[in-house]
Amino acid sequence: MSRVFIDDPPAYIEEDIIKPPVEIRGPLDATAFEPVERQRHFGILTYTVNDRFKKMMIILVIILVLLAAIVITLLVVLLHHRGSEDIPRCSPSPPPNPPYLFAYSNDLSPNVVSLTADTFFDALDKDGSSYATVRFDTSPEDPVYFAPDTSSVHSIVNGRLPNPALSFKTTAIGSDIIKTIERYYTSAVQHGFSTCGAIIVILLKRLPTETDISDIVAKIRANSGLVLVLTSTSPSGGDQPKTAYRIASKTNGMGIFVDDAKLRQHIDRAPIFGVRPIYRANVQVSDLDFYQLPNFNVPRNVPRLNRVSFTVQDHGPIDSFQRLELKFSDITNATLVTKIAVEAEDVRKLGSTGFSTWLGFVAGDEYRTEIDCDYTSDDIEELQIRVQTYEPFWIPYCD
Numbered sequence: 520m521s522r523v524f525i526d527d528p529p530a531y532i533e534e535d536i537i538k539p540p541v542e543i544r545g546p547l548d549a550t551a552f553e554p555v556e557r558q559r560h561f562g563i564l565t566y567t568v569n570d571r572f573k574k575m576m577i578i579l580v581i582i583l584v585l586l587a588a589i590v591i592t593l594l595v596v597l598l599h600h601r602g603s604e605d606i607p608r609c610s611p612s613p614p615p616n617p618p619y620l621f622a623y624s625n626d627l628s629p630n631v632v633s634l635t636a637d638t639f640f641d642a643l644d645k646d647g648s649s650y651a652t653v654r655f656d657t658s659p660e661d662p663v664y665f666a667p668d669t670s671s672v673h674s675i676v677n678g679r680l681p682n683p684a685l686s687f688k689t690t691a692i693g694s695d696i697i698k699t700i701e702r703y704y705t706s707a708v709q710h711g712f713s714t715c716g717a718i719i720v721i722l723l724k725r726l727p728t729e730t731d732i733s734d735i736v737a738k739i740r741a742n743s744g745l746v747l748v749l750t751s752t753s754p755s756g757g758d759q760p761k762t763a764y765r766i767a768s769k770t771n772g773m774g775i776f777v778d779d780a781k782l783r784q785h786i787d788r789a790p791i792f793g794v795r796p797i798y799r800a801n802v803q804v805s806d807l808d809f810y811q812l813p814n815f816n817v818p819r820n821v822p823r824l825n826r827v828s829f830t831v832q833d834h835g836p837i838d839s840f841q842r843l844e845l846k847f848s849d850i851t852n853a854t855l856v857t858k859i860a861v862e863a864e865d866v867r868k869l870g871s872t873g874f875s876t877w878l879g880f881v882a883g884d885e886y887r888t889e890i891d892c893d894y895t896s897d898d899i900e901e902l903q904i905r906v907q908t909y910e911p912f913w914i915p916y917c918d
Contacts, residue, residue: 606916609715609743613795613911618649618717620663620703621676624694625656626724626755627779629680634783635722640673642792649712652676655699656725657685663699663706690756693728696721696763697735700746704738714742718791719772721748722782726757736769740916746772747791751779752835752870760834761901768801771916773828773873773903776835781870788875790828794907797821799917802890802904806897812888812904815847818912819883826907827859828875831892832900835872837863839896845904847878847886855881880906 621639623632643650650672653663661679666672700719707714719739739746748763764774777785800812831840841863849855857878866874880886894900 606740608913609741613743613913614648614713614716615911616644616646616648618651618707618713618715619643619647620700620717620719621650621652621672622655622696622699622703622719623652623676623681623722624696624724624755625654625661625681625686627681627722627751627782631779631782632680632722633677635786636673636676638783639720639786640669640676642787643669644793645669649707651703651707651712652679653699653703654679654681655696656687656694657682658687659685660695660702661685663703665707665710665712687725687756691728692725693757693759694723694725694763696723696727697729697732697766700735701738704742714744717742717744719744719746720786720789720791721746721763723748723750723763724755724779726750726754727759727762728757730759730762732762732766732769736766739766739770743913744770745791745796746770747789748772748774749777749782749785749789750774750835751782752776753779764833765901768901768903769916769918771796771799771905771914773830773905774833775830775871775873776832777872778836778870785869785871785873790826790875790905790907793909794826795910795912796905796914797825797908797910797912798888798904798906799914800888800904801917802902803899804890804892804902805894805899807893809891810889812890814850815880815886815888815906817880817882817884817886818908818910821880821882821908821910823879823882824877825880826875826905827878828873828903828905828907830873830903831861831866832872833902837867837872839894839898839900840866840872841893841895843890843892846889846891847880848889849881850885850887852881852884855884857886878906 621636645668649665649667650669651663651665652672652675654661664672664675666675704714746767748767750760750763754760767774773790775785797818798815802810802812804810827845829845831843842860844858844860846856846858857880859876859878861874866872
C-alpha cells in the first residue's frame with residue numbers, strides 16, 4: 520500500500536512494493552528522476568516569483584500613496600498662498616475715512632493709557648467712518664463701544680481707564696486680545712458700523728498664550744483690515760511675544776515693542792494716520808548677513824516722499840540687534856540709491872524695536888531692495904519692512 524506525504528513544494532509518493540531493477544537506456548547524464556526534479560524546481564521558482572511580485576505590488580502601492588500625499592500637500596500650500604495674495608477687497612479702494620479701533624490692555628497704568636489716548640485721538644482723522652474702543656484683559660469682559668466722532672470715543676476711554684480690580688488673577692493667564700478682535704467685528708455688524716479697511720491699534724501689556732492665528736488673520740483680511748500693535752517690553756503675563764507681532768505681519772501692519780513710558784511718543788510716530796502701505800516685506804534674518812528683498816515697484820501717482828518703517832527685532836527689549844541698513848537702488852538709474860542705516864543705540868534711545876522715517880522715490884520706477892544687518896545672536900529674527908503713502912492703495916497681503 521502506498522503512503523502519501525504532503526510537502527511544499529510539490530508532493531511525491533513513496534511505494535512499499537519492491538520492483539525488479541529496470542535497465543535505463545539513454546545519455547549517461549540523464550537520470551530517471553530528472554522530470555520530477557524539474558517539476559520541483561519549477562514549483563519553487565513559481566512560489567518565489569509570486570512572493571516577489573506581491574512585494575513589488577506592495578512597494579508600488581506605498582510609493583503611489585506617498586506621491587499622492589506630496590501632490591495634495593503641494594496643492595494645499597499653493598492654494599493657501601494664492602488665497603493670501605488674491606483675497607477680494609471689501610471695496611475697490613481703501614475708504615478715505617477708514618474705521619478705527621483703539622484697544623488697550625487693562626494691565627497698563629491708567630496714566631499711560633490716558634496720555635496715549637490723548638495723543639492718538641488728537642492726531643486721528645476727525646472724519647473717520649466710525650470709531651470704536653475696548654478695554655481688554657478684564658474679568659468680566661468689557662463691551663466694545665462705538666461712536667460717530669473722536670471726541671465721543673475719547674470720552675469713553677477716559678471713563679474706562681484700566682482698573683486693577685478687573686485684572687486677571689494670575690500671570691499664567693494670557694491676553695484675550697485675539698478674542699477681543701473677533702468681538703469687534705461681531706459687534707460692528709450688530710450695531711451697523713462698517714469694518715471695511717479698519718485700522719486696529721492695540722496697546723498690549725499682557726502677552727497671549729496661544730500661537731494659532733490663522734482664524735483671526737483670515738477675519739481681518741476678509742475685512743481688508745490692518746493691525747498695529749505696540750507691545751510693552753515689560754509684559755504682565757502670558758508667554759507668546761510673537762503671536763500679536765505675527766498678526767500685524769500678516770495684515771501688512773507692524774508690531775513694535777515699546778517701553779511703557781514711551782507709548783505716547785510712539786503712537787504719535789506710528790504709521791497709521793492717513794497712510795496706507797505700498798510696499799511690504801516680512802523677512803527672516805540672523806547674525807551678520809545680507810538679504811535680497813522683493814523689488815519695490817513705486818506706483819506712478821504717489822508723491823516723491825514716502826514713509827519708510829521697519830522693525831529691527833521681533834521681541835523686546837533690544838538685545839542682539841547691532842546694525843541694519845535698508846537700501847533701495849533704482850534699477851533704471853544706478854545713481855539713484857535711497858538708504859537708511861540704524862544702529863542699536865539709535866533704537867535704544869527711542870525705547871522701541873521700530874524705526875520710521877521719510878525717503879524719496881521716483882514714481883513709476885522699480886527699486887532693488889536689500890538689507891544688510893548685524894546681530895550678536897544666530898537666532899532667527901522676523902522683521903517687517905514697510906513703505907507707506909497718503910494715496911489710497913490696496914496691495915496684496917504678505918505672509
